[in-house]
Amino acid sequence: MPVGARAGGRLAASWRRSTEYGVRTEAVEPVFSGTREQGSLFFECGREVLTDLHRTLVDEPVSLMLTDADGLVLNRLSGDTSLLRSLDGVHLAPGFAFSEREAGTSGLGLALADRLPSVVRAHEHYSTSLAGYTCAAVPVLDPVSGRLEGSVNITTWAEQPGNLLLALAQSAAGATSALMLARSRGRSPRPAPRGEVFHVQPGSLEPGSGTVQELSAAWRDASRRSEDAVRGGRVVLAVGEGGSGRSTLLAQAVRRVRPRDRILSASPPAPQDLDAWLALWSPELGKADTAVVVCEVDALPARAAEELRCLLAAARAARPGLPVVLTAGDLAEVPAGLGALVDTVVAVPPLRDRPGDVLPLAQHVVRQTRGRDLDITAAAGRALESCPWPGNVDQLHRVVRRAALQADRIDVRHLPSEVFSAATHRLTRLEALERDEIVRVLTAPGATVKQAAAELGVSRATIYRKVAQYDLRIPR
Numbered sequence: 001m002p003v004g005a006r007a008g009g010r011l012a013a014s015w016r017r018s019t020e021y022g023v024r025t026e027a028v029e030p031v032f033s034g035t036r037e038q039g040s041l042f043f044e045c046g047r048e049v050l051t052d053l054h055r056t057l058v059d060e061p062v063s064l065m066l067t068d069a070d071g072l073v074l075n076r077l078s079g080d081t082s083l084l085r086s087l088d089g090v091h092l093a094p095g096f097a098f099s100e101r102e103a104g105t106s107g108l109g110l111a112l113a114d115r116l117p118s119v120v121r122a123h124e125h126y127s128t129s130l131a132g133y134t135c136a137a138v139p140v141l142d143p144v145s146g147r148l149e150g151s152v153n154i155t156t157w158a159e160q161p162g163n164l165l166l167a168l169a170q171s172a173a174g175a176t177s178a179l180m181l182a183r184s185r186g187r188s189p190r191p192a193p194r195g196e197v198f199h200v201q202p203g204s205l206e207p208g209s210g211t212v213q214e215l216s217a218a219w220r221d222a223s224r225r226s227e228d229a230v231r232g233g234r235v236v237l238a239v240g241e242g243g244s245g246r247s248t249l250l251a252q253a254v255r256r257v258r259p260r261d262r263i264l265s266a267s268p269p270a271p272q273d274l275d276a277w278l279a280l281w282s283p284e285l286g287k288a289d290t291a292v293v294v295c296e297v298d299a300l301p302a303r304a305a306e307e308l309r310c311l312l313a314a315a316r317a318a319r320p321g322l323p324v325v326l327t328a329g330d331l332a333e334v335p336a337g338l339g340a341l342v343d344t345v346v347a348v349p350p351l352r353d354r355p356g357d358v359l360p361l362a363q364h365v366v367r368q369t370r371g372r373d374l375d376i377t378a379a380a381g382r383a384l385e386s387c388p389w390p391g392n393v394d395q396l397h398r399v400v401r402r403a404a405l406q407a408d409r410i411d412v413r414h415l416p417s418e419v420f421s422a423a424t425h426r427l428t429r430l431e432a433l434e435r436d437e438i439v440r441v442l443t444a445p446g447a448t449v450k451q452a453a454a455e456l457g458v459s460r461a462t463i464y465r466k467v468a469q470y471d472l473r474i475p476r
Contacts (some may be wrong), residue, residue, distance in 0.1 A: 010114055011105065011124060017113070018104035018126040024202055025104075027129040028090055029262070031097040032198035032280060033072055034273040042066075042140065042149040043074055045179040049172050050077055050152070061160065063087060064172070065153040067108050067137075071099030074150070083157070090129050092155065095276055097196070103127060107135025108153040115139045115148060117173075119166050122158040132158050136165035138173035143181035152176065197269050198280050203260040203289065215361075216354040219249070225346050226253035226325070230291075233321035234343035237297075239328055241350045243394035247295045249348055250325035254291045258323060261291040268299045278307055285315040291323035298333035305335035312341060351389040351396060358385045361393060365400040366410075375409045382475035383412055387419045412443040412474065420472050435470045438463065442474050 023029075038047070046066040054064055058079035066074040073094050078084050087093060100109040104126025110118040117138045123131045137153040152173040154165045222238070229236040230253050238246040247265070254263060264284050269277035284290065292312065297305065316322045324341070328334050331345055351357065359381055366374045376384070380403075389395055395418075403414040412420075417432075417439035441452040442463075453460045467474075 010110065010116070010118070011120070014100060014105040014110050014113065015126055017100055021101045021104070022202055023100075023102070023104035023126060025126060025128060028092075028098075028103045028127050029200035029202060030091040030198060030280060030284070031102045031196055031200070032091075032095050032273075032277065033097055033195065034197045034270050034277075035095050036068075036072070036074065038074065040149075041180050041183060042068075042142070042176070045183065046140065046150070046152065046172075046176045047075060049175045049179060050075075053168065053172055054079070060156075062154055062156045062165070063092075065092075065108075065155070066150060067098065067112070067153060068150040069112065069148045070097065071102065071109060071112055072097050073153075083155075086132070087155065090127075092130075093276075095197075095273060103130070106130060106137075107155070108137040108151050111137035111139050111151050111153075112148070115141075117166055117170055119162040121162050134158050134160055134162045134165065136162055136169045138166070138169040140173050140176050140180075143177050144184050149180075195267065196265070197267050197273065198277060199265045200284060201263040201265060203262055216356045218349045218354050219245075219357060222346050222348050223249055223253060225344065226250055227257055229344040229346070230254055230257045230323050230325065233323075235316075235341045236325045236344045236346060237328060237331060237334065237339075237342045238325070238346045238348050239330055240348035241392055242296075242329065243392035244348050244350050245393045246327040246348045247293060248393075249346070250327065251293055254293065254323050254325060258289075258291060261289045261323065262287065263291050263293055265293045265295070267295045268297075268301075268304070271301070274301065274304055278304065281308065281311045285311060285322075291325075293325050293327075295327045296329075297326045297335065297338050298328040298330070300335060300338075302335065305338050309335075309337035309341065312338075351392045355385045358387075358389075358396065361396055362400045365397050366404045369401045369404040374404060374407075377409065377411045379412045379475045380410050380415060383415055383419050383473070386473055386475070411445075413440075413445070415443070420474050421470050431470075434466065435472070438466055438470070439472065439474065442467075442472075 043066065050064045050066060054077040061080045061083050063076055063078035063083055065076045068074055073092065073096055076094055092098060098106060098108055100113050103109055105120060106125055107118050107120040110120060119134070119136045121134045125131055133155050135153060135155045137151045139151050140149050141147065142149050152169050154169045156165060226236055226238065226249055236250060238250050240246050251263060254261065300308065312324055316324065326338065326342065331339060359376065362376060362384055363373055399416060399419060403410045406414050417436045420439050421435060437456065441447060441455050449460050449463050453463045
């Protein structure tokens with residue numbers, strides 16, 4: 001029986017969570033989000049503290065790391081080249097996510113999950129690929145707000161003692177917090193979260209699990225064509241507006257046809273991450289039962305596009321029928337080499353052309369956000385269906401998630417003003433504030449134009465004129 005399964009307390013709880021997350025026990029599946037702009041107060045202070053500590057440990061077989069609150073490795077210091085090479089092999093490197101959800105039980109994953117100092121030794125790790133290490137990690141909280149900022153993680157070989165590592169990590173975390181407090185007056189904001197640039201998703205036991213059923217005929221037709229192409233071993237390109245659901249369509253097609261395949265899901269990297277991004281492909285493409293989804297290939301730098309074309313062509317030659325699906329705004333914008341690989345082009349219509357999909361997608365977002373269905377009032381439903389959704393499904397997701405976090409019954413007053421305005425010209429800040437105030441008073445329960453005019457101190461004629469100016473569509 002595995003160590004974690006028979007251990008008590010926090011370690012056993014972490015193993016149970018790792019199982020629920022669907023983490024593989026054999027190896028860590030890489031989730032690469034790229035390096036971040038390193039301007040936050042936490043990063044600057046933590047880097048300074050770990051750099052000083054590294055000077056005293058440069059000849060020791062240890063690696064010092066900072067991670068953010070989501071487990072993304074921000075930096076790594078070590079003087080032991082063999083340890084660094086080994087850590088690269090399990091993706092414990094800058095730009096990779098290592099929370100419990102991605103890597104299962106580890107020192108840093110457990111520290112972030114429980115917000116407590118943690119040591120995980122050898123086979124206490126959930127993934128057997130991490131059994132060769134001992135990891136000690138300590139969370140770092142913002143000394144002013146108490147918000148979790150990240151962790152200090154120290155990793156060494158499994159045979160090394162963990163208690164000393166934990167003491168060093170606690171000392172470094174404490175020094176980081178103290179330095180943050182001393183410099184908090186001139187603090188920098190935390191970097192915004194970045195999307196996953198390269199993510200390996202394990203196979204699903206149930207084909208099509210997690211998908212939205214009963215969508216429009218246009219979506220079903222695009223989905224059917226994609227599935228037929230994947231089943232036939234053809235390279236598929238989904239084209240359409242950004243945010244329209246192109247990558248979701250293709251990923252669902254792969255899942256339905258090949259439910260047990262791992263999916264390599266990738267997006268264009270930042271320029272500084274290009275070499276790391278390219279280095280991920282060869283070892284992952286060589287594994288059996290693997291499918292590939294590459295998003296926004298029309299945004300790939302020329303070098304990345306050419307090297308990826310060579311990698312995919314070689315992988316398909318070695319493994320005929322390897323599922324490869326791509327997305328782009330238009331086939332004409334796809335780099336020539338990658339475009340030559342495409343066998344089937346599927347057009348994904350924008351959300352405004354399939355209004356019947358809006359409410360099923362909205363309820364799907366609600367279930368993802370709250371874990372259950374919520375009532376969407378008739379007025380709110382009409383507002384959602386009549387919105388032109390320039391940002392497509394991505395915009396709908398953001399709007400509905402925000403509304404679902406505000407109330408147990410979604411009404412028009414829980415929707416932002418962007419939903420009610422069909423105006424296409426860019427508003428000034430003053431115009432946007434005026435529009436938002438008009439929407440606020442008109443979406444209040446039982447509101448009338450007369451009441452809205454009285455609250456805003458203007459005439460009813462002005463309200464009607466402004467509604468026309470901003471092309472507001474507020475259902476009753």
